[in-house]
Amino acid sequence: xxxxxxxxxxxxxxxxxxxxxxxxxxxxxxxxxxxxxxxxxxxxxxxxxxxxxxxxxxxxxxxxxxxxxxxxxxxxxxxxxxxxxxxxxxxxxxxxxxxxxxxxxxxxxxxxxxxxxxxxxxxxxxxxxxxxxxxxxxxxxxxxxxxxxxxxxxxxxxxxxxxxxxxxxxxxxxxxxxxxxxxxxxxxxxxxxxxxxxxxxxxxxxxxxxxxxxxxxxxxxxxxxxxxxxxxxxxxxxxxxxxxxxxxxxxxxxxxxxxxxxxxxxxxxxxxxxxxxxxxxxxxxxxxxxxxxxxxxxxxxxxxxxxxxxxxxxxxxxxxxxxxxxxxxxxxxxxxxxxxxxxxxxxxxxxxxxxxxxxxxxxxxxxxxxxxxxxxxxxxxxxxxxxxxxxxxxxxxxxxxxxxxxxxxxxxxxxxxxxxxxxxxxxxxxxxxxxxxxxxxxxxxxxxxxxxxxxxxxxxxxxxxxxxxxxxxxxxxxxxxxxxxxxxxxxxxxxxxxxxxxxxxxxxxxxxxxxxxxxxxxxxxxxxxxxxxxxxxxxxxxxxxxxxxxxxxxxxxxxxxxxxxxxxxxxxxxxxxxxxxxxxxxxxxxxxxxxxxxxxxxxxxxxxxxxxxxxxxxxxxxxxxxxxxxxxxxxxxxxxxxxxxxxxxxxxxxxxxxxxxxxxxxxxxxxxxxxxxxxxxxxxxxxxxxxxxxxxxxxxxxxxxxxxxxxxxxxxxxxxxxxxxxxxxxxxxxxxxxxxxxxxxxxxxxxxxxxxxxxxxxxxxxxxxxxxxxxxxxxxxxxxxxxxxxxxxxxxxxxxxxxxxxxxxxxxxxxxxxxxxxxxxxxxxxxxxxxxxxxxxxxxxxxxxxxxxxxxxxxxxxxx
Numbered sequence: 001x002x003x004x005x006x007x008x009x010x011x012x013x014x015x016x017x018x019x020x021x022x023x024x025x026x027x028x029x030x031x032x033x034x035x036x037x038x039x040x041x042x043x044x045x046x047x048x049x050x051x052x053x054x055x056x057x058x059x060x061x062x063x064x065x066x067x068x069x070x071x072x073x074x075x076x077x078x079x080x081x082x083x084x085x086x087x088x089x090x091x092x093x094x095x096x097x098x099x100x101x102x103x104x105x106x107x108x109x110x111x112x113x114x115x116x117x118x119x120x121x122x123x124x125x126x127x128x129x130x131x132x133x134x135x136x137x138x139x140x141x142x143x144x145x146x147x148x149x150x151x152x153x154x155x156x157x158x159x160x161x162x163x164x165x166x167x168x169x170x171x172x173x174x175x176x177x178x179x180x181x182x183x184x185x186x187x188x189x190x191x192x193x194x195x196x197x198x199x200x201x202x203x204x205x206x207x208x209x210x211x212x213x214x215x216x217x218x219x220x221x222x223x224x225x226x227x228x229x230x231x232x233x234x235x236x237x238x239x240x241x242x243x244x245x246x247x248x249x250x251x252x253x254x255x256x257x258x259x260x261x262x263x264x265x266x267x268x269x270x271x272x273x274x275x276x277x278x279x280x281x282x283x284x285x286x287x288x289x290x291x292x293x294x295x296x297x298x299x300x301x302x303x304x305x306x307x308x309x310x311x312x313x314x315x316x317x318x319x320x321x322x323x324x325x326x327x328x329x330x331x332x333x334x335x336x337x338x339x340x341x342x343x344x345x346x347x348x349x350x351x352x353x354x355x356x357x358x359x360x361x362x363x364x365x366x367x368x369x370x371x372x373x374x375x376x377x378x379x380x381x382x383x384x385x386x387x388x389x390x391x392x393x394x395x396x397x398x399x400x401x402x403x404x405x406x407x408x409x410x411x412x413x414x415x416x417x418x419x420x421x422x423x424x425x426x427x428x429x430x431x432x433x434x435x436x437x438x439x440x441x442x443x444x445x446x447x448x449x450x451x452x453x454x455x456x457x458x459x460x461x462x463x464x465x466x467x468x469x470x471x472x473x474x475x476x477x478x479x480x481x482x483x484x485x486x487x488x489x490x491x492x493x494x495x496x497x498x499x500x501x502x503x504x505x506x507x508x509x510x511x512x513x514x515x516x517x518x519x520x521x522x523x524x525x526x527x528x529x530x531x532x533x534x535x536x537x538x539x540x541x542x543x544x545x546x547x548x549x550x551x552x553x554x555x556x557x558x559x560x561x562x563x564x565x566x567x568x569x570x571x572x573x574x575x576x577x578x579x580x581x582x583x584x585x586x587x588x589x590x591x592x593x594x595x596x597x598x599x600x601x602x603x604x605x606x607x608x609x610x611x612x613x614x615x616x617x618x619x620x621x622x623x624x625x626x627x628x629x630x631x632x633x634x635x636x637x638x639x640x641x642x643x644x645x646x647x648x649x650x651x652x653x654x655x656x657x658x659x660x661x662x663x664x665x666x667x668x669x670x671x672x673x674x675x676x677x678x679x680x681x682x683x684x685x686x687x688x689x690x691x692x693x694x695x696x697x698x699x700x701x702x703x704x705x706x707x708x709x710x711x712x713x714x715x716x717x718x719x720x721x722x723x724x725x726x727x728x729x730x731x732x733x734x735x736x737x738x739x740x741x742x743x744x745x746x747x748x749x750x751x752x753x754x755x756x757x758x759x760x761x762x763x764x765x766x767x768x769x770x771x772x773x774x775x776x777x778x779x780x781x782x783x784x785x786x787x788x789x790x791x792x793x794x795x796x797x798x799x800x801x802x803x804x805x806x807x808x809x810x811x812x813x814x815x816x817x818x819x820x821x822x823x824x825x826x827x828x829x830x831x832x833x834x835x836x837x838x839x840x841x842x843x844x845x846x847x848x849x850x851x852x853x854x855x856x857x858x859x860x861x862x863x864x
Contacts, residue, residue: 014248015041020050021244022145022178022462026233027149027196029181031189032248038182042147043067043084043119045180049144050095050118064142065116068170070163071101071123072153080149081121082336089603095119100126103325111202113139124154124163125511131169132434132506140173146209148196151181152371152417155195158512158750161423164195164453165431172449178244179757185371187417189452193242198452200241229302254374254388256407258400260624265397267857268694268834270298272364272395276305279362282390282391283314285749286360287336289342292376293364296320296346300564302364303344314341321346322518323547361390366402368695371417374404396830398610398696400627402602404619405609418603421798423455425467425791427512429751434510436487437503443468466787468495472751477783478775486752509755514746519580521565525575546570546582554580562586571805589617602666602695604805608643610696611664615643630827633861638826639818646813648717649829650707651822653859656689657707665809668802670698673809676725684715690836697832707821717817723810726803734796743799745772751788802822823862 014030015037021028022045032038046067069080081099088095096117097801100109102125112120113130116139122130146167154160171177179196186192199776233244263274272279283289283306293299303318310316317331317340334340338357367373374391392403430451435441447464469475472495474484488498497503523543549565557563557572562585564570571585592607613619617635620628634640641647641662649660663670665721670693677700681688686704700706710717734740748754754771779786797803820826825833 011044012037012041012248014246015044017246018042018180019044021246022180023048025176025178025183027194027243027653028246029183029189029193029243030246030248031183031186032246033184036248038184039084039149040087041081042180042182043069045178046119046145046147047088047093047095051091051093055094063118064139065118065120066142066144067119067213068127068143068146069121070127070146070148070154071121072150072159074506084119097121102126103329104292124159124166125513127166128162128431128434128510129507131166132437132503132510134438136438137173140170143170143174143177145178145180145603146170147180147182149182150184151195152186153193153375155192155420156418158424158427160420161427161455162431162512164455165428165450168198168449168453169326169431171452172445181243183427185417187371189245189247190242190418191420193245195454196243197241199457215439216612256390256392256410258403258407259391259393265400265624265626266395268396268831270295270365270395271301271305272393273305275364275393276302276309277640278307279364279391279393280306282362283316283342284312288338288340288358289362290358290359290376291342291344291362291364292367293344293346294368296322298365299344301345304564304569305340306344314524315339316344319343319345322549324545327547330509349588359389361388362393363390363403365395366399366602367392367406368402369406369417369606371603374410374692387474396831397630398694400623401610402606404622404694405606405613409605409609420455422458422794423453424750424795425463425787426747426751428456428459428510429467429471429787430506430510432468433486433502433506433752436471436495436497437506440490440492440496442494463787470751470787475779475783475786475788476602477779477786483610484753505627505755506752509749509752512750514749519551519554519575519578521546521549521570521580521582524581524583546794549580566822602664604665606663607666607695611641611726612643614640630861634827637860638820638822640828641818642816644812645816645818646721646809647818647820648710649820649822650710651824651826651829652705652707653825656703657705658825658829658833659702659706659710660697660826660832661700662695662697662828663809663813665805666802667693667695668799669806669809670694672697672730672801672803672806674700676729678730679719680715680720680725681732684709684720692832692835694832694835697829699829699832699836701836709820711821717819718815721810721817723807723814726807726810730801730803734793740792740796741773741776743796744776744788747788747791748772748775749797751791753788815851827860830857830860 014032018028018030018041030038032041050066053066071080081097085097086600088097096780097119098108098117099123100112100122102123109675113133113135116481130139133139148154148163154163167179170531181192181196183192233242235539257274258402259278261275261278263278266272266274279291283291291302293302299318299320303316315334317334319328319331331340331343335343335358342741361376363373363376367376373392380381392407394400431450432446435446443465447459450464451459466475472485472487472489473479474481478484485498486502487495497506522545544811546565546568554575559572559574561572562569563572565582569585570582573581573583575581614631617631620631623631631640638649639647649658649659661673663673674691674693677698678688678691681700681702681704686702686706686709688700688702688704691698691700709715710720713719725832745754749756749772752858779789783789
């Protein structure tokens, strides 16, 4: 308290309430807006307990770690160490604190296991590694608290499943362990309350709760202004055990605007080049600006464009996950030292980083979710009683609508974080192997332990036993191969790892983040010779590494091609092993790397709001004139869909016939719908040629006159869009497609069936894919109910296919499909039509494409 008083501060009510709840032995979930001091609140119980703990006697054994802090980002762990270290030093607390991430040197990790710090700041992957150690129980024997920051971003993925299993294992080591969850953007708090504590053993639905909470971030302020609600913990039978909930509301409303540029807003695309002069002017007028984009390729492109117009030579930096760790740390330090005018970043910086001097956030491109926007806006000012300032920069006309919907949602405090899903079986397989690497386990005890983790509460014993059998043998079809026998049963009935080599392999491959195969981008002085693609034409020694780039993109390049990476124009010189060699590039056609996992899905909430905006002309007054004029022209030449309707337009163009549908359900659901529709249309004789999907609409083109077919009800649109397409049609398409093989590859890597890294060697992407494809074919033929195939189908349905959302859409539009038969393209169809034939790399369109685009727009927007 003296430390607070010396600074003219007083602890906030929620900070004291969390401390009191923890001292009563309860686990707690704290939901609070930006600047409310969540991080300090989360650590107060640990700091208080450590401050009064008796000193270690001379010669006594090292104590185990006292508090674990789990962060979704390495950068956040480093930031917390810096910010928490200051009050610890100023209060002269006898507390040691260190980080442990993938960037921590091996010698430091080894020393930490022998002599743990009091507070260890780490990540889910490092926790899994620590649990898999033979001395894990000793290491965690003194553990009192686990603090889980930005909890909402951890729990909705396989990473969260791995963390939940790790938390269950920690409870087995330390039954009275207390968990403290910190979050800001939460739609269903009760889901997180259950996640934080051990669940009962009776199966029940995982989902439930009521929407609470808004904002994001941490900090201290001189006056406690928020309102507070405390919900007591619930401890009962079944799966409704819940942590105590402390909810803080209030704080300054953010000041958000949408860029109203005098430039022409593009019909399609994601580069937002038109807005670069306005964005640069906003940077000039503010102290420090954080610019968010949704993909790494967009980050590279935006950074390059800003430097092109940077006549004032402002210090502008780039930060994304593929850059070398050294470069990322330099940028983070420069931000902390307040020497940068702007940073272009992806999701690597959208969680909790406490940089108080960031006074503006610019979001380039639509945010795809109201909660994501709130999270990113919270990076500005980072003080609860001062408004965050943000500018949204839509990249195309539909994104103008989405940005408006996101802005309105933010002012309403609406949240759209995705719901929790059932625990993945491939993650469970990884955890089972990790437990065996640490110490022999009893299957009955481990099953009870796993069922205590919220995502796995409904796990039946048969599935668990099949997972254990898979780890032990590979399953029925693979059990004759010794290499898949990774654990074995001992005489006392327990399971242990079959060979020390298996434990080494596990530690090299732990984790659930499966990025596309990556190559190091390394400078070289030698230039390749035309026609020679490889190592022979390169010097044996390269220069510094700039970061990593996806293998599939590099394989599309020829020697001499120019591309942008790390903010530089580079010339491709060739590939050797896992290295992409480059030299300094010049002019010419410059490509931007595309990254497979970059795009966020459009949230259901924002999709519904955009549909509502289209259907309500009264809301168009908030839109730029050129966008509202576009919608009015659509009204004149066609129609606009009502909120719950599906508009389907058909028209001829050239020698083809087009169908454009407007579901507004996100790219993933639309891509699945496109695949299924083209199969049906082929069967019905329409001779479809292809389709293209965006977040907002879907276009199919064919040789058959689609409009006349639908008008004659051969087929009817109700028949074409019937929900039964998610039955046999979906199964038949999946059986023929590459999608399940690619999904299986990821599941096989996570489950440990295929190692990305092996002691002494690294597999490239092609080797991993070939191995996975061979195993997939064997399992489909000989064991179609294999546990990994079950995991693969579940992954595909919830991820790449978005089957749940597609099913909800098909149900919503039943009896509400509106067909408009046109003689020519409509204004609303222009954006998706411009996507046809577009290259997957964001380069400049060639002259022919520009001419075609101009003709298409003139046709759609010409006089009615």
